[in-house]
Amino acid sequence: MERERSHWGWGWEDEALGERELREAAAGLTAHLGFGSAEPEAPVPLAAVELPAPRLPLPAAGRDGLWSADLPARVRHTYGRAYRDLVRGFRGRFEHPPDLVARPRDEAEVEQVLEWAAGAGAAVIPFGGGTSVVGGVEPRVGDRWAGVVSLDLTALRRVLEVDDVSLAARIEAGALGPDLEAQLAPHGLTLRHYPQSFQLSTLGGWLATRAGGHFATLQTHIDDLVESIRAITPTGTWASRRLPGSGAGPSPDRLLLGSEGTLGVITEAWVSVRRKPLHRAGRAVRFADFRAGAQAVRALAQAGLHPENCRLIDAREAALTFAGDGSAALLVLGFESAHEPVDGRLASALALCREAGGSWEERAEGARGGAVGSWREAFLRAPYVRDVLVAAGVLSETFETAITWERFDGFVARVREAVAERVRERCGAGIVTCRVTHAYPDGAAPYFTVVAPAPRGEEVACWDEIKRAAGEAILAAGGTITHHHAVGRDHRPWYDRQRPDPFAAALAGAKAAVDPDGLLNPGVLLDPLPSGTAAGRTAPPSRAL
Template structure:
């Protein structure tokens, strides 16, 4: 069976993309959803007419060169991630920073050899998993002083190497995308149970490198909580932590690689915690009279010790936009799951909490209910974003985290700053993706008519307003999207200066030539 073709300008795969005819048919519904009409449908610039600068450097000779590609489409696919900025530029036929070549190693030896070659020739190397970064993390936009750029695609390293059923852990190669990873685990009766929205295309190595957030709304919210040990190839040598359930032996080596975004080494494999598929599930969709009531219920649930697997609060507008509500109520998608015991008692207690804050719910009706509608919209959202691009609508997201006592003022300040920057009509919706006893992780969606021909500047205005407001109000520049190049200015402001110096020292020790993803995190 032939491999599915990735979309050249949008999210995911060509065979799942929303084409011009389908987008045009959806245009009349835009005003009902967003309060402003769609613009005349446009089609993407044909790739044959796109601006893809020619390579300025050649790949290595010999056996190493055999794993490299300078093919135009290949370079364009590796020139970008999956943010709105990436998408609109590709839609307009602009690929400003394609790599000079793409390397696809089949083993660690080839990774090591390529890093040695690149270090000697001062060629920048950008590790690449599934290309789902929404923060410029895989774009080969590097500072001056490099003699070329290489996108290091780990897709060939995609095996589940070993499963330890006794300890419930699996050794998995970094290039395994979500579906491929789960397919192999399922054959041995296990699951990682980690489902970011990018699951269709993103990889284990990318999850670890960006500290991705996954399926669970509480407890194991980040991939950090599932990592047992990590192996990476650095220019200074192989890095492999000891496989342990926990350790108090000084600063954690895994913690240094988690979130390193390809700047310290190339993650090649990891032991991660797995489990049997849950046999017991129970959930409800709870309506609240307003978002504030849902916030209070969410806080009490997060502090109750019940630890629901799903506890995602969606404001009134987002509930309407996703077809899971009529716009009059906020919605809490609540769910519990277990591998070995019924969870109805936990759900009943959680519903008592919701009722005390004005929550109401109907008896479950399978996937056809509000939770099912939201789930389907959640999985389809990246493709729907591409449809809106064709209709002249800018749709982008940003996320953060803040403590509970500061959230009300934070929410008003951040959403207001974005609306002020973009002007009317502009919709800023909010949902909670993850909850902690001390605070939520708010996730914002921005919907506004695109300034056609000036979308890049419009996006920068939104990003600047959001970043400045988030830090001014005390939040983090990212909860699970990572830093990349897009968030770098605010990350530099957020982190303590002594930590920045320590991270820079680690970078110089592990990557003395500075070839790994330059411009991200440090340097």
């Protein structure tokens, strides 16, 4: 019997904390933060959730197990896992649930679902691990549709082929991170793409959202690992040629990357894999302040040393995650290789850190010990901790962006202050921290965390106000609304302002060509096409949200 996901929280249903464990966790976390309630609320159990009846009939065609209209399946496919999703699910409010859930086991069944949905006038939302934090899988599609089908790809989860010569693998899109790694392991290979959602997210989800992964420099996004992508669209199959690179016009697979299920249902991809690393070395480097640490990160990114891990954490976040005492910013620095020792690269990196004022303990800090181990454990457990914070009345959410180095210091200060001011106004207290998750020769990706007391019953409205302040500050200061969290429905207001109008028109044209009825994930990236829009003929994109 397959494990079931939590109907509202991050992990698996069988991992949910009991009442006693929840109280103990809430007491410890709120004491550490200095706010929140040590008397946590309990989530509304799945058995008590009520949904409106499905608007769509169960299709008669299809093998057993393809279609479902039962309440647990519809509940689990209503939301992603943003803070606003967790709060609504916690309180048993499942707004706009899908009417049906389809779980195809091969491409033929994907085609069957799309054909049926087109005939029924239903929207279709591709669904991988359901870990979107921007409303990317929420069936919030408006009244144009007769209903909504959530298209769950997780039955397509096999590593289909391994090319040990070119070091690549053909993998189905529904494979969860741990599953695909387990299938590559007997070959001595690894994809080594580890987003924070790794345990519960899929390859197809990473591709559709241009996910950022394990590597803090060089190959930072899943984009960098793609050889080709295959997708099913309402008008046919979209498959790019498998190549290490090509200059033959705009790349077919690059258009699918970041398409968020709007241009086709990604079913498989050829991706570059590598030998498992045998050599590792790292240190936790401390800096008097975040600015000095950022100077070191810039020097490392521009020196061509390409550390696999190069994450800078401000002093407040280091204290929150028990990786430091709050007196210094912390740089988690690491190198790895499958072929040769990396001690020389580490020594060169530490020399650059010393020039920027960094200091460290001479003993190596591995991934399991010291400040590095504390931060790593906090990083992996953060989504689970957020579930406890919801129960304890604490708002906990993140947002991220990217900016070039010459604007970095002022940008971080401006965004942090704008968000902190709104947090103070709305919540009365709170913490806004920043870390650098990915670094490039010309810039970096600042990643902000907000933790604050949340007014009971007003959590969603509270976060939405803070999110608006963050989005406005990011765009005003020249950053991007997202570096790796995708657009979804929640980022649309800022995405529309960030992208050039001619590009928006071109994207609408591509949408009309492959999805003339506009049934794939309507509202994400662009507005639904006008009724009757023919393939290859588009109306100007609307700015309406």
